[in-house]
Amino acid sequence: MKTAVSIPDEIFEEAERLARRTKRSRSRLFSDALREYVATRTPEKLTRQMNAALAEVGEDNLEFSGSAARLVLERSDW
Numbered sequence: 001m002k003t004a005v006s007i008p009d010e011i012f013e014e015a016e017r018l019a020r021r022t023k024r025s026r027s028r029l030f031s032d033a034l035r036e037y038v039a040t041r042t043p044e045k046l047t048r049q050m051n052a053a054l055a056e057v058g059e060d061n062l063e064f065s066g067s068a069a070r071l072v073l074e075r076s077d078w
Contacts, residue, residue: 007015019029039045 015029015033016026019026022029024032039049
């Protein structure tokens, strides 16, 4: 889909430099940036990403996670 958007000149210039440096088209750069922005602000996607990261870590670190969580809770005002 084609669309027109207005962005500040300095952001556009930085994006142009990044596109050239990474050998991507401007459209690809903006699409990638928007995809990342949306993914990090969509709770369901963020939850899936967190679950995937936890699955990679495995259950071996549950003891550490539990200890860390306890410390945080002990130091928090209820």
